[in-house]
Amino acid sequence: MKPSVVTIESTGHFCSDCAVRGSAVCASLDAAELRQFEHLGRRVHFASGETVFSEEDITTSFYNVLEGVMRLYKLLPDGRRQIVGFALPGDFLGMNLSGRHNFSADAIGAVTVCQFAKGPFGRFIEDRPQLLRRINELAIRELSQARDHMVLLGRRSADEKVASFLLGWRERLFMLNAPSDTVSLPMSRQDIADYLGLTIETVSRTFTKLERHGAIEIIQGGVSLLDQARVEALAAA
Amino acid sequence: MKPSVVTIESTGHFCSDCAVRGSAVCASLDAAELRQFEHLGRRVHFASGETVFSEEDITTSFYNVLEGVMRLYKLLPDGRRQIVGFALPGDFLGMNLSGRHNFSADAIGAVTVCQFAKGPFGRFIEDRPQLLRRINELAIRELSQARDHMVLLGRRSADEKVASFLLGWRERLFMLNAPSDTVSLPMSRQDIADYLGLTIETVSRTFTKLERHGAIEIIQGGVSLLDQARVEALAAA
DNA sequence: AAATGCGATTGACCCAGATCAATTTTGGTC
DNA sequence: GACCAAAATTGATCTGGGTCAATCGCATTT
Numbered sequence: 096m097k098p099s100v101v102t103i104e105s106t107g108h109f110c111s112d113c114a115v116r117g118s119a120v121c122a123s124l125d126a127a128e129l130r131q132f133e134h135l136g137r138r139v140h141f142a143s144g145e146t147v148f149s150e151e152d153i154t155t156s157f158y159n160v161l162e163g164v165m166r167l168y169k170l171l172p173d174g175r176r177q178i179v180g181f182a183l184p185g186d187f188l189g190m191n192l193s194g195r196h197n198f199s200a201d202a203i204g205a206v207t208v209c210q211f212a213k214g215p216f217g218r219f220i221e222d223r224p225q226l227l228r229r230i231n232e233l234a235i236r237e238l239s240q241a242r243d244h245m246v247l248l249g250r251r252s253a254d255e256k257v258a259s260f261l262l263g264w265r266e267r268l269f270m271l272n273a274p275s276d277t278v279s280l281p282m283s284r285q286d287i288a289d290y291l292g293l294t295i296e297t298v299s300r301t302f303t304k305l306e307r308h309g310a311i312e313i314i315q316g317g318v319s320l321l322d323q324a325r326v327e328a329l330a331a332a
Numbered sequence: 333m334k335p336s337v338v339t340i341e342s343t344g345h346f347c348s349d350c351a352v353r354g355s356a357v358c359a360s361l362d363a364a365e366l367r368q369f370e371h372l373g374r375r376v377h378f379a380s381g382e383t384v385f386s387e388e389d390i391t392t393s394f395y396n397v398l399e400g401v402m403r404l405y406k407l408l409p410d411g412r413r414q415i416v417g418f419a420l421p422g423d424f425l426g427m428n429l430s431g432r433h434n435f436s437a438d439a440i441g442a443v444t445v446c447q448f449a450k451g452p453f454g455r456f457i458e459d460r461p462q463l464l465r466r467i468n469e470l471a472i473r474e475l476s477q478a479r480d481h482m483v484l485l486g487r488r489s490a491d492e493k494v495a496s497f498l499l500g501w502r503e504r505l506f507m508l509n510a511p512s513d514t515v516s517l518p519m520s521r522q523d524i525a526d527y528l529g530l531t532i533e534t535v536s537r538t539f540t541k542l543e544r545h546g547a548i549e550i551i552q553g554g555v556s557l558l559d560q561a562r563v564e565a566l567a568a569a
Numbered sequence: 570a571a572a573t574g575c576g577a578t579t580g581a582c583c584c585a586g587a588t589c590a591a592t593t594t595t596g597g598t599c
Numbered sequence: 600g601a602c603c604a605a606a607a608t609t610g611a612t613c614t615g616g617g618t619c620a621a622t623c624g625c626a627t628t629t
Binding site for chain 1: 618
């Protein structure tokens, strides 16, 4: 979907009371640095379905997700799509070598990001190895997740893929805030399919199968984990 | 395979005439720093099939590949294997967050690495942001490769997987040294299968098919690219 | 409350790639 | 150069998940 209305808030927000203060890149900054940092970023809102940046776009900004969920994906020339990850509040996007993004990102539901212009942000990092170290840390974590996902894509069955996805997603939501055995799934079945390397039909059938076996209950906007042990068994660690 | 004979050379080597001087982490160091750096690493040899480190091992060292090829892989409890990458000279291994490796690595053929103890290396980085930046650069490059590989694993057909693999591997060898349309494949068919998320039979059949179509010739220890355009077409970039 | 439209589900059928099972080729080794 | 073991190839068959094609829900609009 193409961008339509983007809202930019210029003022009125402070890093010190930012929701992702503790988990994002900025976690590595002290109070004084944070005040300077504040002037670098601006909050930007995206409506559901809007594209935040596209693969092969020149990188002009870095983004810190504040609210909402984004899908990160790559397309093949013939339209096949692979979702390489979902971004949640606290995730940092935009790192690259070539000066171009190497995946596209769009909003699933309403999204707020903290946007940093590349130049000023780069200069700010320059003499703050702490921040660089933090960014490195995030990159290494993502790398580890990426490798786990390769195992899933290359070597797991459809049942295992869906079960691991549910557990992994639940875990990520848990890390953020809401402890809950009802797992909210803001993304579409097609998104899940493109994340797991399956078709939408297979994802749907697998959900239904899990429900028939009493492992989950499919509810509005998500699922309820009824029998976590069973789902874990299916995920086959 | 378990470690058997590991040869350690304590002296007699200098970073300044190291084969990977220009491409590895050390590329970010100046002559003076290089002399200090020299004392941190030691060259270690591994014989074919030996394991350099295993997943879940406590990280005690970082490694810089100097010579040879390594397979990097993860295993599922039931033995299914996914190769998450191949390491070539210049590659840097061992970065992680948890203090444990998140994949295993073993030698394909004879391998020489430059091994750094975690502590001293960490301290050396401490006040050298240049080096940290270099490591970050390498991590980001790997992340980009990992995402490309997710697309391959999740959304490409067997033919496309094999064709892209051949082109990608040829490209990596090209970057290193030997410009050549004969592509050396030091890894086994099983390794290729576990890298591409296929079975050994499918890899073998696809090679044969490519050969029948005149796109490649299967030779001792590799293949010869006869019709690169055709292979590229199959890879469907 | 009927109409619309899109996401999700379900069913019927198919096929790419897995599995199972022999060979064949290659590389050592005595 | 005969022998053996491991790797690779090839063939026959099977099947998990894809493809094609209807519905089925709902939420939104009129």
